[in-house]
Amino acid sequence: MTDFVTMHLAECISRYQSAIPGLADLGKQLQGLSPSTESSTADTLIDLYERCYPLLEKAMWSAEPDFYPLLACYQALFREQEALIQQRGGDDRHHFILSIPVADRPPHLHACLESINQVCTLYNYGGNASGVWDKIKIIVAEDSRDENNIRRHIELVEEYRQKGLQVFHFGLTEQYELLQSLPRHQREQLGNLLTTQPRGKFYLKGQAANRNLSYLKFLQLTEDKNRTLYYLVDSDQSFCVNRQTESGEEVVYALNYFHTIDKIFRTTDTLMLTGKMVGDPPVSPSVMAANFLDDVTAFFTRLATLAGDQACQFHGSHGPLAGDAAYHDMAGLFGFENRQATFSYPCRLSGEHDHGACLIDFARRLNAFFFGEHLTRKTWFSYGSGFAQLSPARTIYPGNYIVNYAGLKYIIPFGHLRLRMSGPTAGRMIAVEIAGRFASFNMPNLHRRTTEAGLDDDFRPGVELDGEQQSVDLSSEFERQFFGDLMLFSTEELVKQADVNQPFAQEVIEAVIARKEAELLALYQQKHEAIVAKNRQLHDLVFNAGHWWLRSPGLALSLRQIQTFTDNIDRNFGEHALAWRQIQSAEHRAQRKWQIVEALMNYRAERDAWDRLF
Numbered sequence: 001m002t003d004f005v006t007m008h009l010a011e012c013i014s015r016y017q018s019a020i021p022g023l024a025d026l027g028k029q030l031q032g033l034s035p036s037t038e039s040s041t042a043d044t045l046i047d048l049y050e051r052c053y054p055l056l057e058k059a060m061w062s063a064e065p066d067f068y069p070l071l072a073c074y075q076a077l078f079r080e081q082e083a084l085i086q087q088r089g090g091d092d093r094h095h096f097i098l099s100i101p102v103a104d105r106p107p108h109l110h111a112c113l114e115s116i117n118q119v120c121t122l123y124n125y126g127g128n129a130s131g132v133w134d135k136i137k138i139i140v141a142e143d144s145r146d147e148n149n150i151r152r153h154i155e156l157v158e159e160y161r162q163k164g165l166q167v168f169h170f171g172l173t174e175q176y177e178l179l180q181s182l183p184r185h186q187r188e189q190l191g192n193l194l195t196t197q198p199r200g201k202f203y204l205k206g207q208a209a210n211r212n213l214s215y216l217k218f219l220q221l222t223e224d225k226n227r228t229l230y231y232l233v234d235s236d237q238s239f240c241v242n243r244q245t246e247s248g249e250e251v252v253y254a255l256n257y258f259h260t261i262d263k264i265f266r267t268t269d270t271l272m273l274t275g276k277m278v279g280d281p282p283v284s285p286s287v288m289a290a291n292f293l294d295d296v297t298a299f300f301t302r303l304a305t306l307a308g309d310q311a312c313q314f315h316g317s318h319g320p321l322a323g324d325a326a327y328h329d330m331a332g333l334f335g336f337e338n339r340q341a342t343f344s345y346p347c348r349l350s351g352e353h354d355h356g357a358c359l360i361d362f363a364r365r366l367n368a369f370f371f372g373e374h375l376t377r378k379t380w381f382s383y384g385s386g387f388a389q390l391s392p393a394r395t396i397y398p399g400n401y402i403v404n405y406a407g408l409k410y411i412i413p414f415g416h417l418r419l420r421m422s423g424p425t426a427g428r429m430i431a432v433e434i435a436g437r438f439a440s441f442n443m444p445n446l447h448r449r450t451t452e453a454g455l456d457d458d459f460r461p462g463v464e465l466d467g468e469q470q471s472v473d474l475s476s477e478f479e480r481q482f483f484g485d486l487m488l489f490s491t492e493e494l495v496k497q498a499d500v501n502q503p504f505a506q507e508v509i510e511a512v513i514a515r516k517e518a519e520l521l522a523l524y525q526q527k528h529e530a531i532v533a534k535n536r537q538l539h540d541l542v543f544n545a546g547h548w549w550l551r552s553p554g555l556a557l558s559l560r561q562i563q564t565f566t567d568n569i570d571r572n573f574g575e576h577a578l579a580w581r582q583i584q585s586a587e588h589r590a591q592r593k594w595q596i597v598e599a600l601m602n603y604r605a606e607r608d609a610w611d612r613l614f
Helices: 007-016 023-031 039-060 067-088 106-123 147-162 172-180 184-189 207-221 257-267 289-303 355-371 422-437 475-497 506-543 553-573 578-584 586-611
Strands: 095-102 136-142 166-170 228-233 241-245 248-252 272-274 277-279 400-403 438-440 445-447 464-466 471-473
Touching: 007 023, 007 039, 007 067, 023 039, 039 067, 067 106, 095 106, 095 207, 106 136, 106 147, 106 257, 136 147, 136 172, 136 207, 147 166, 166 207, 172 207, 184 586, 207 228, 228 257, 241 277, 241 445, 257 272, 272 422, 289 355, 289 506, 289 553, 355 471, 355 553, 422 438, 422 475, 471 553, 475 506, 475 553, 475 578, 475 586, 506 553, 506 578, 506 586, 578 586
Parallel strands: 095 136, 095 228, 136 166, 272 438, 277 445
Antiparallel strands: 228 400, 241 248, 272 400, 464 471
16 A cells, blocks of 8 residues: 655645635545555545645735745645656656747846746656656757857756756757758748748847747657647746735746646647736837836926935835736727826835935936836736636737647747737737637746846847947837837738638738828827927926935936936937838838738748648
């Protein structure tokens, strides 16, 4: 007779049964079971854990103060359940192959790999009796130009292999050779999806091409296509969420991603599953400048009423919950209604400090906005109805989506255009094609645009930083945002009129694009005028109104940083901004519009060629 060890389950029930409804009933069922070698007993025990988890989750994410004791109990239960599964044998749950495309971002890659290591250690999905986590494989898909960064990425891969992760460096040479292994006619058909760059310049292909090349590596690594899931993650994502406390933000490993995702794919007919993000907004700074200026102005307006040497009053506030797009200047385009005009700045400093210290830290981080950090509208995790609650999806979050083997066909196309909004655009078409089999669930990743290493160590395509002058040029990203919006909202309208399974007609595409172009130009004009006015108002408030910070010698550097910020706003959003001139140029728009028309016309043929790979 074999004893199944359920010590943590018994302790958890005993400790919390009076406080958490439902646990007492599970305790009675546990006491009624006898140790046995019968698989039915093991199955019954394993099911008790499954029924316990949502009870703990609901209590853990309530306003109760016992978060960390509950979290430790919750994690221990998963490890104990995994031991039972291994002891029982016959573990037919899914294997996972993750892909992390990375371009010149060692600090981000390190944080991402460490988060996977933490989830594996704390929850032990699939077990690691052999010294590695057997059901998890990770591809680091290289796209760097800097040889030093490539070396650092390889070192990180080796570091985490030593920790038990099955992680592989998918280097530029291997990518190129794998692409060349496809028949020539197939490569030509898939050139827009998999890149046509030559061997000597097989870097900075873009996250779309790099991600799609990972699919070829998936096929190589797949041992059982019926029991493998493919998880696409961006390097600036981590497998954890943020939690708001009185002392500020805390990062917690409170979601067992692999366990929940496996269960969803085993119990539903889902083909593609996407999570969202918490933390930094998943959008470009080019669509956040107006509301950010509102918040920065509100900060200085309030600061002007307080004394510099007074104890800091900027604590206790926090941004919106994930999912309401409060960070987006044009959230109405996506069906959201943002009622709150401004969000207060939550000071990050701890311990006793005054408003001068608060201002110094605020100013130090201000220019990180141009790399995607929003100091006032960071989003926060909410448990809501649970982790596994599914809802119909219409947007793919490229940094957090999962497919099964059949779902590999539903690719994010149009990467060769290098436009923003590729995930939402693909999502609109996929949602029409497979309906409810494309789903969203409540397991976001933590999104961090910048790292403590500083802006000089952060690479963001479309954003150029002059380190000496601290001037930022995001004209490329801004331009790609406008035309990405044009493609997205044209596609959204197009799939209502035309059959997504048939080639789109050129005249239908052009008519839709013409209407959406006029709408977007008007909206971008309004936003442009608002940003110019808001930036002028902010500059006057900070530098021309005679407030106390102008008389503090210790704030000279901070004032220069604020001046740099307003200069960068003007450079990127003002009357002479390059991106704004491009958007206004009929000639430039005509060139971009034809690229979009051509891509949409070719979509069905490219998808058919892609589908034949699987």
